[in-house]
Amino acid sequence: MLDTKFIVENPDIVKKAAEVKNIKCDVDQIVELYNAINMLKAEYETYLAKKNEISKKIPSATNEERPALIAESKEAGEKAKELSEHLEQKEIVLKDLLARVPQIPADNVPFGKSDADNVVIKTVGEKHIFDFEPKSHYDLLIENDWADFEKVAQVAGPRSHALKGVMARLEIAVHMFVMDKLTDNGFTIVSVPAICKPESVMAAGHFPGNDLTIMKDDVYQLGDTGRSLAGTSEITLNALHAGEILKEDDLPILYAGYSSCFRKEAGSAGKDTRGLIRVHQFTKVEQFVICKGTEEESAKWHAKLLSIIEEVMTDLELPYQVIEACTGDMGFNKIRMHDVEAWVPSEEKYRELGSCSTIHDFQARRTNTRYRESGTNKVKFVHTLNNTGIATPRALAPLIENHQTKDGNVRIPEKLRPYMQNKEFLK
């Protein structure tokens, strides 16, 4: 959500933002409606004021005066009610239009239409040179009986997986490892529900508009409960301080969200159907920051979140690259986004393991999360940022592929060994 006044005063900036993000929104209609509503509201409030004024006189009026006053007040009230019905209709339309306005990308974000236009800004780590034909993570898992896909698909449907034995342990280990790292960096681990209300989903601002059906392709709905399964704990964490006015001293709030995540993947039929890369249910440690609403704070935390996931990549000894998402690929609610992608030998390409985003006050406006600035005592919107900490099972794919040995074993990176009974190899 953007500030309505900002939209009305800067329609060209907003139109440009929608254009570079390939998002349709009707800025002109917003401006028009806004002005119309203001005019109507002025009239409506005049009647209300009149009604209130007369009502106030009634207690002290004489019995003779009273009936006339009551009638007069009633009339003003009825006029006001009539106008308020028109107002309400217009406001609903405006609210919906406003919710379709995307966040404005930062100035230095590369322009582009799709992920093909993203820019690689950094490549780190040597790709492992194998003196044998490296296996895909899928083959490694099957050959070692570390996972089941076929049977579990019959039970749970396609894009399902079960990790077994030491692989299940490895999954837990990487989460523990990342949670410890985040704790060391001042984050508080929060294990949050994946069940959430649709309002929370909308408040996270991944989807345009207020129309909840928009998200039906992406988000699982829990039947007649009216609730959804979150695609990320960002949704829950973002709403965790909704409606609050925090103290400046409370900030920054650093959360390491831990939860199951659910995605319908309706738009990715046929893609990554085998293995652990793209599944309907996964587990993620999410980095989430609520900070003071300034550019500097946001920029600082963006850099910090990115550095943490880079450190995770380094500690897991994964070759990776950092890309800067272009305007067309960055998503509705973001100002800036960097993806971290790990090298997957069997595919001979980098695959996204994390996505670091500066949201600015876009989510804060939707949740109405604010803080009181010390000194001025002014109430301001917070800024939010998020980045993946680690997401499994996807992260396990590059992890076991990069560290596989000729005999089909997998070497455990040193930093991970304390979480894996100090073993050097998986088997």
Next chain:
RNA sequence: GGAUGGGUGGCCGAGCGGUCGAAGGCGCACGCUUGGAAAGCGUGUGUAGGUGGAAGCCUACCGGGGGUUCGAAUCCCUUCCCAUCCGCCA
């Protein structure tokens, strides 16, 4: 799922049809005091929208929605949330 009690400003909490944006306290800001701090004293202090050069004025908001009334924080209905007890349960 059943029963009961609650949801009021940044926080706590009074009010339970008109004089209520709402006592009191805490917190916070500014000032005095002090060598400095604390304490103390004084003053100020909700959010949002509209209007105006400004002071100001108007409107809305006492969990959400609806209703009764000339008038609702206060009465009624409904819904959500919280607490406790009972039931069920990993």
